[in-house]
Every structure is written in structure tokens, then in C-alpha cells.
Amino acid sequence: MWLALAVNRSTAYQPGAGVPEDEFEEFDSPETVAAIADTIRGFGHRVEVLEADRSFPSALAAGKFDFVFNVSEGLAGRSRESQVPAVCDMLGIPFSGSDAVTMGITLDKDLARRAVAGAGASASRNAGGGADAAGTTGGMVRVAPGRVFRNPDRIDLSGLTFPIFAKPNSEGSSKGIRNSSRITSEAEAKTRIAGLIREYRGPVLVEEFLPGCECTIGVLGNSRPRVLGIMEIAPKKVALADFVYSLETKRDYLNQVEYHVPPRLPAQTIAAIENTVLAAYERLGCRDFARIDVRLDGANVPHFLEANPLPGLSPVKGDLVILAKCAGMEYRELIGRILDLAFIRTGLASKPQFSGAFA
Numbered sequence: 001m002w003l004a005l006a007v008n009r010s011t012a013y014q015p016g017a018g019v020p021e022d023e024f025e026e027f028d029s030p031e032t033v034a035a036i037a038d039t040i041r042g043f044g045h046r047v048e049v050l051e052a053d054r055s056f057p058s059a060l061a062a063g064k065f066d067f068v069f070n071v072s073e074g075l076a077g078r079s080r081e082s083q084v085p086a087v088c089d090m091l092g093i094p095f096s097g098s099d100a101v102t103m104g105i106t107l108d109k110d111l112a113r114r115a116v117a118g119a120g121a122s123a124s125r126n127a128g129g130g131a132d133a134a135g136t137t138g139g140m141v142r143v144a145p146g147r148v149f150r151n152p153d154r155i156d157l158s159g160l161t162f163p164i165f166a167k168p169n170s171e172g173s174s175k176g177i178r179n180s181s182r183i184t185s186e187a188e189a190k191t192r193i194a195g196l197i198r199e200y201r202g203p204v205l206v207e208e209f210l211p212g213c214e215c216t217i218g219v220l221g222n223s224r225p226r227v228l229g230i231m232e233i234a235p236k237k238v239a240l241a242d243f244v245y246s247l248e249t250k251r252d253y254l255n256q257v258e259y260h261v262p263p264r265l266p267a268q269t270i271a272a273i274e275n276t277v278l279a280a281y282e283r284l285g286c287r288d289f290a291r292i293d294v295r296l297d298g299a300n301v302p303h304f305l306e307a308n309p310l311p312g313l314s315p316v317k318g319d320l321v322i323l324a325k326c327a328g329m330e331y332r333e334l335i336g337r338i339l340d341l342a343f344i345r346t347g348l349a350s351k352p353q354f355s356g357a358f359a
């Protein structure tokens, strides 16, 4: 088949004046793009890399592409991750991964919280009459109590219990996430939240800080989504209750964290995490694959943090890739299974190359 690989390469753009230093953190390195393209070529397909910029719609329309493998984060705006899926749908070309609606909802962390938790999302601590040990009650996914702030001059933190955590509402790839995002006092909170609203030019989501174990979970599938693996991210140098998987931590991950697959958690908590992420995957309408972040509260109940329907696929530092490897799935198989799922979902293939497990 003839595939377009839709990308935004970090080397293709120059940051303008006055933008945050992590402006292009989401974009892929040339090495990652080459690894994905070479792996897909290894399955016998012809692959053309298309930069997902203004040239993308006409380049896609001009080619005779059967399929788009989408890893594009999009250029700008809250719906940037929806741009490639929307263009593909407009041109009638099937593509890998989630559609424009799911991309749009998941890039807005508060909308995603509402979608997964349903009514009472912003006060879920007490919603539904209390969660069972599985973290879900009647399929309820729990989120930390939280609130969105849009105006730097109107920050009312009443009702939230410190420590709290402040993050840009519509960013990913750790943009705006620093160790200092965990905030212990009201004075610090006001300065930090106002600063984030101005720097990232958008709303800031504030949640109560979840002090328990942090996990990132890979999910693959469509008709029967399944957990590929659960990876515990444990701090090496600070106490868990102070730990933030921040940009500075990720940039120095070899020294700062250790990964455990499976996580060092009781079977009951692992089952609760699986229930939480599978319910979130379904409610968000994710397709083919996603990586979902979860953190436990002080009572070890899993809470949904966010879903990444476009998880990084760097063969070296992509969290999904690392966890797949720890779960026994090499890079080639991971990419091949994503292709299998997408081809079968869109009718381009009738049976998978890799047998069993994920459908």
C-alpha cells in the first residue's frame, strides 16, 4: 500500500520571539520520523513523509495515498491535533488513530475529565456515593477535584485542598509542567496560575495533588480494547508524595526515575487501574491505540489524569514504546499492531499480520 506519514518535525519550525522554551516539545525528531517510516516500509509499504503544515491538504490530495499514518501534533490552536484527522476525513482517506473529535476533547484536559467522569466530574471525590476499591463505581472513572481558571486577575481557590497542581489546560508533552507545578500555598498558587495563563496563552487546570503511585498505561484495540501494559513511574530522588513527572524529570529520566512493568501494586489496584483506563478509552472514543496517565490518591484509588491518543513513538524515549518493550513487545510489533488495528477497522485488511490478543 501507499502510505503518507503525517508529521510535524521539530527541525521544521523556528520558535518566534516571546514563546515558551518548550514551544515545540510535542514535535518529533527526524530520528523518530525515520524510525517510524523505516518500520512501516519493513512491512512492504511505500511511505512518503508529509509535513502537516499549510502544504499538507494539497500534498495529500495530489497523491494517490491509500492510508495516512498520523503522528502529527498539529501546528497551533486548541484543535491542532484534530487538523490531520479532519483533513483525512474531508478527503476520504483512512488514517491511523483517533478522529478529530477525540483528539480535540483529549487535548482539552478539563473536557476529557468531564467526558470520562460524567456528571460531577469536578467534584468526583464524593460523587456516586463513594468508589469501591476498583476505583470505579458502576463504571465511574474518578478524577481529582479541580477547576479551570481563565482570568489571571480572578483566581478563587476556595474549596480546593492543598497541595494543588496547576497545568496548562490544553497542552501536552509536559509543556508547562515543572516540579514547581505542585503548589503548597495560596500566595504561590495565585502567582503561578496567573503566570501559566499568560505564558501559555490559555486556561489553566488546577487539581488537588494526587500523592500516590503514578502509572502510564498503554491500550490497544477497537472492538475489544486491551491493556498492553501498565508502567509505574517511580521517583529515585524525591518522596512519592512530592513527585512530579515534569519536563525537567523527563529530560533527566535516567537519573530521576525508574520504571516498573508490571507496577509494584496489589492485584486489586492493578485491576482498578485497568477498569479506569478501559472505561476512559471507550468514553473518549479512542481508536487503535492510546496512552493514558493515572495517579493514585492517598487511599490508593486510581484517578484519571489525561489520555494521549497521539502518544510519542520515539524508539528511545517514547513512554508507550518503553512500556511495550517492558511488556515484551518490540518496536516493530508495536507499529505493526497499530497498522493491523487501523487496517482492519477501515476495511483495508481482513486479517492482522500479528495474531491474537488485540482486536
Ligand SMILES: Nc1ncnc2c1ncn2[C@@H]1O[C@H](COP(=O)(O)OP(=O)(O)OP(=O)(O)O)[C@@H](O)[C@H]1O
Binding pocket: 109, 144, 165, 167, 171, 172, 173, 174, 175, 177, 207, 208, 209, 210, 211, 214, 243, 244, 245, 246, 293, 295, 305, 306, 308
Ligand atoms: N492532579 C495531579 N496530582 C499529582 N500529579 C499530577 C496531577 N496532574 C498532573 N500531575 C503530574 O504532572 C504530570 C504531567 O501531567 P499531565 O499528564 O496531565 O500532562 P502532559 O504534559 O499532558 O503529560 P504528557 O507528557 O504525558 O503528555 C503527570 O505525569 C503527573 O506527574
Ligand SMILES: [Mg+2]
Binding pocket: 293, 306
Ligand atoms: Mg501525561
